[in-house]
Amino acid sequence: MAIVVGYIPTKEGRAALNWAAQECLLRKTSLIVINSQRGGGSFDADEALRFEEELKRIASELEEAGVSSEVRQLVRGVEPSEDLVAVAQEEKAEVIVIGLRRRTPVGKLILGSNAQRILLDASCPVVAVKAED
Amino acid sequence: MAIVVGYIPTKEGRAALNWAAQECLLRKTSLIVINSQRGGGSFDADEALRFEEELKRIASELEEAGVSSEVRQLVRGVEPSEDLVAVAQEEKAEVIVIGLRRRTPVGKLILGSNAQRILLDASCPVVAVKAED
Numbered sequence: 515m516a517i518v519v520g521y522i523p524t525k526e527g528r529a530a531l532n533w534a535a536q537e538c539l540l541r542k543t544s545l546i547v548i549n550s551q552r553g554g555g556s557f558d559a560d561e562a563l564r565f566e567e568e569l570k571r572i573a574s575e576l577e578e579a580g581v582s583s584e585v586r587q588l589v590r591g592v593e594p595s596e597d598l599v600a601v602a603q604e605e606k607a608e609v610i611v612i613g614l615r616r617r618t619p620v621g622k623l624i625l626g627s628n629a630q631r632i633l634l635d636a637s638c639p640v641v642a643v644k645a646e647d
Numbered sequence: 648m649a650i651v652v653g654y655i656p657t658k659e660g661r662a663a664l665n666w667a668a669q670e671c672l673l674r675k676t677s678l679i680v681i682n683s684q685r686g687g688g689s690f691d692a693d694e695a696l697r698f699e700e701e702l703k704r705i706a707s708e709l710e711e712a713g714v715s716s717e718v719r720q721l722v723r724g725v726e727p728s729e730d731l732v733a734v735a736q737e738e739k740a741e742v743i744v745i746g747l748r749r750r751t752p753v754g755k756l757i758l759g760s761n762a763q764r765i766l767l768d769a770s771c772p773v774v775a776v777k778a779e780d
Contacts, residue, residue, distance in 0.1 A: 533772055540673050540674065541673065609774070614766060614767070616770070624763070624767075625758060625763055625766060625767065629766075630757070630758055633747060633758060633762075633766075633775050634747070634757075634758065636777075637749070637777060638777075639666055639774050639775060639776045639777070640774070640775045641742070641772050641773070641774045641775075642766050642772060642773045642774075642775070643772045644769075644770060644771075644772070
């Protein structure tokens, strides 16, 4: 049993990582961070750096609590949604955690296709997390 | 702090209720079940009955663990998504839990508008739960 979180170098990605780590501590379950190489969306180098730092902090926090974590870099030529759902199934994940953008008051934001596919295709619960303001 | 779950008389609705209750036990936080009267979708009397039974069982389980629960019937002339997001905000909810239909292998299921609005509008994390097979 594990919690699976998708890596995206955005503040939503970091929010998802943080929520997933807290849930791992609560559930005493391991964390699997999926870095799917057909990443989609723009790459934010600053956020990627912050993500790496956050990941280090979280890995040692989890280790101290006796909970394991791992990062998997996947380059399988499939959409990130497929990678996430497949790993969650293989690992019998308790939940998948993903980051979602916050809707602006005037914004007609719709859910991205990756998020929709994860929400619809996953057999385990999916947690959609927003970034802090 | 609380966990807010939307009431729908379907097996997905019951799955959401059960997940929410387990999460309340983990987080030692109260459960708020929202029964929004502009319900949308077909009403399943059998599932409604099972939901009531499940709710009773869960309420006593939570009470035994020292966690409170309540059911709120809302008739405010707004969409269920608005009720859920508003209550979650008022109560500074930790998460909102909703039920989602499982996609069939041939089904081109898309996310319902209520689910999409909750996912996009909520400021707290939203957990989407599927029914057991």
